[in-house]
Amino acid sequence: xxxxxxxxxxxxxxxxxxxxxxxxxxxxxxxxCNLSCKMCYVKQKGAxxxxxxxxxxxxxxxxxxxxxxxxxxxxAFLTGGEPLLRADFxxxxxxxxxxxxxxxxxxxxxxxxxEFAKWISxxxxxxxxxxxxxxxxxxxxxxxxxxxxxxxxxxxxxxxxQYGVNVRVKTTxxxxxxxxxxxxKSIAESxxxxxxxxxxxxxxxxxxxxxxxxxxxxxxxxxxxxxxxLDEYDRSPIDFQKRKDWIKNLPPMSCTAGRCAFxxxxxxxxxxCPLFVAPYTDPLSCGFPEAWRLLRxxxxxxxxxxxxxxxxKRVFCPVCPPRLYLETGKFxxxxxxxxxxxxxxxxxxxxxxxxxxxxxxxxxxEKSISKASH
Amino acid sequence: xxxxxxxxxxxxxxxxxxxxxxxxxxDFNGMFTLSDSGAFLWKLLEENKNKEELLAFLxxxxxxxxxxxxxxxxxxxxxxxxxxILE
Numbered sequence: 388x389x390x391x392x393x394x395x396x397x398x399x400x401x402x403x404x405x406x407x408x409x410x411x412x413x414x415x416x417x418x419x420c421n422l423s424c425k426m427c428y429v430k431q432k433g434a435x436x437x438x439x440x441x442x443x444x445x446x447x448x449x450x451x452x453x454x455x456x457x458x459x460x461x462x463a464f465l466t467g468g469e470p471l472l473r474a475d476f477x478x479x480x481x482x483x484x485x486x487x488x489x490x491x492x493x494x495x496x497x498x499x500x501x502e503f504a505k506w507i508s509x510x511x512x513x514x515x516x517x518x519x520x521x522x523x524x525x526x527x528x529x530x531x532x533x534x535x536x537x538x539x540x541x542x543x544x545x546x547x548x549q550y551g552v553n554v555r556v557k558t559t560x561x562x563x564x565x566x567x568x569x570x571x572k573s574i575a576e577s578x579x580x581x582x583x584x585x586x587x588x589x590x591x592x593x594x595x596x597x598x599x600x601x602x603x604x605x606x607x608x609x610x611x612x613x614x615x616x617l618d619e620y621d622r623s624p625i626d627f628q629k630r631k632d633w634i635k636n637l638p639p640m641s642c643t644a645g646r647c648a649f650x651x652x653x654x655x656x657x658x659x660c661p662l663f664v665a666p667y668t669d670p671l672s673c674g675f676p677e678a679w680r681l682l683r684x685x686x687x688x689x690x691x692x693x694x695x696x697x698x699x700k701r702v703f704c705p706v707c708p709p710r711l712y713l714e715t716g717k718f719x720x721x722x723x724x725x726x727x728x729x730x731x732x733x734x735x736x737x738x739x740x741x742x743x744x745x746x747x748x749x750x751x752x753e754k755s756i757s758k759a760s761h
Numbered sequence: 762x763x764x765x766x767x768x769x770x771x772x773x774x775x776x777x778x779x780x781x782x783x784x785x786x787x788d789f790n791g792m793f794t795l796s797d798s799g800a801f802l803w804k805l806l807e808e809n810k811n812k813e814e815l816l817a818f819l820x821x822x823x824x825x826x827x828x829x830x831x832x833x834x835x836x837x838x839x840x841x842x843x844x845x846i847l848e
Contacts, residue, residue: 392791402774410773461773461780485782487769489792510783513790553790 403647408459411648417468423532454675466493499543508550522570589713606731645686662709704729
């Protein structure tokens, strides 16, 4: 009984990927949101906070959840849009929290009332992930179109904490909120909460990067803001070489998506991960088990980017088929932006490893932060 | 003795897992694994079987001697009690 949860998850994931069991699942309950973040990958044109007829009913979501649990889903997350906008959210959540999942709720936190916090604290998820988009109302207004969004998110987070609910803080950093990065991280630290940051955006999944390309960070800015985005294994020369050798033989879809992870978008389509529009299958018409089986077949048809296969920087590259599709409109077309990220990450990792050897890594890093902030 | 309400035994990719559900996550936010024989005993405890019945079923299901079976049951029950899972 003493094995760590992380170790157990890792072992189960390996086995699930080998056997094609959908052990991880995401359920996008709505595309609607009360924020209008410029870089959102979900938000549809005209999708505001009003109810939408295309959305699945609570019953349909509950049936999909039960079907997924029956196929072996263990870790599940509920997301949106903003899932709390659904009038029937509590009905859906109440059913999901009794299906035997390790459940996570993704929310922007702005709709968490005292009453909601009290209610969910009695049947809590493993964690609530609150995404903070800035550290001031000013940033929220500029990026998310809500003038008091920051205060509302903090109030929501505090209400959950007051009732003992596990919370993690997430953020997505673009140029508009780059100056807030350190402050957001400090907020998480001041509440002793786990902090997860994302600096990689590819635009709305229907339209790709074109409409928000100017908003995203340059690769230099990405790695200047914090070494958080530099994975542990990139910091170790030995692990790095091992990973370089291992990555050479990977298929195009080398992550968990479509192998042991799935996503059901707000329209009820089953996709390998939230970034995909297609390939997809339709669990509402053929049932979840068949839809999962068909999806696993379909991901094998995704063409591989030939140039990436032999690229010596692939180990530093976040390349994957849906990212390439959002960047270029094709699964197998190389992306200048991703190539630049790989190149910058290699330089950063090399500099970090070299700098650390001589005890200079942190000093250089601090200078970089200062430069990025002003 | 019985398993408290709010725990679900699941078999995921061949591994037996016990996951808390609903209200139970408040005081047990985690999960744990069981061996095949542990899962066997767990299912019997869910049916409110007593120690003598557990022993009888275990001896019937597994090719082990009485002494080993008794020790296994004691050890398993102690672990469950330690985790505050029995009522």
